[in-house]
Amino acid sequence: MYPKTFDDLIYEFQKLPGVGAKTAERYAFTVLGWSEEEISEFSDILRVLKKNVKKCTRCGNLTEGELCDFCNDSSRNQNIICVVQNPKDISTIESMQEYNGVYHVLDGLINTQKGILPDQLNIMSLVDRINNDTEEVILALDPTVEGETTSLYISKLLEGKCRVTRLAHGIPVGSHLDYTDAMTLLKAFEGRKSS
Known part of the structure; x- marks a missing residue:
């Protein structure tokens, strides 16, 4: 239905989590409407991202240096x-x-x-x-x-x-007991505390 290159772009967008065929098609049409400069900036940032962003050597968080901002703070x-x-x-x-x-x-x-x-x-x-x-x-x-x-x-x-x-488990603030599943209710009972 579409030219091969356009179909290939749709296919690549579908590799992203939560992106189905229709969303990928919308993304492809959006990119198709971009100027040469916008496409160049987008592809450059993808290359820089892959090259510069790595894992913090201490905690495993994302960073561009040896340690992330939290470990350095x-x-x-x-x-x-x-x-x-x-x-x-x-x-x-x-x-x-x-x-x-x-x-x-x-x-x-x-x-x-x-x-x-x-x-x-x-x-x-x-x-x-x-x-x-x-x-x-x-x-x-x-x-x-x-x-x-x-x-x-x-x-x-x-x-x-x-x-x-x-972390504590239990019933979310603002919810109702009759909408709570048995496992969530059990965790709430197990984690109860004095008021």
Whole structure:
């Protein structure tokens, strides 16, 4: 239906997560309408991105230097480490504007069905970061089977080395009990606290 080059562009856009055929087609038409300068800028930034952006040697976050901005920031508490699945989770936590520690990016979760084992994740470098000054490791992983498995694995590795905590699970603020599933309700009961 379209020229091969245009079809190829649609195909490439479909490789992006959450982009189906119709969205990819819209993206391709948008790019087709760009000026030569806009296309040049877009392709240049893709090349620069691939060349310059790498993983922080300490925590695994994205950076253009050896250490990321959080690891380099002396005003942050370097003795509280928040463990996340990927760099995108850091931006979610930072949006609270309350957390002042540093991060550690695992680059995934343990998933034996997909063949993702602990040694394929950035876990041992987390263990290596723990020292006598480490106050707390916060496991901020998704409340899924994979997230729970990974949290349990890390908790066992760090047992006796430092305080390990997990994010609370339960009923979201503003929701109703009758719309809450059994597992969420169970987690809310398990995590209840004095008021």
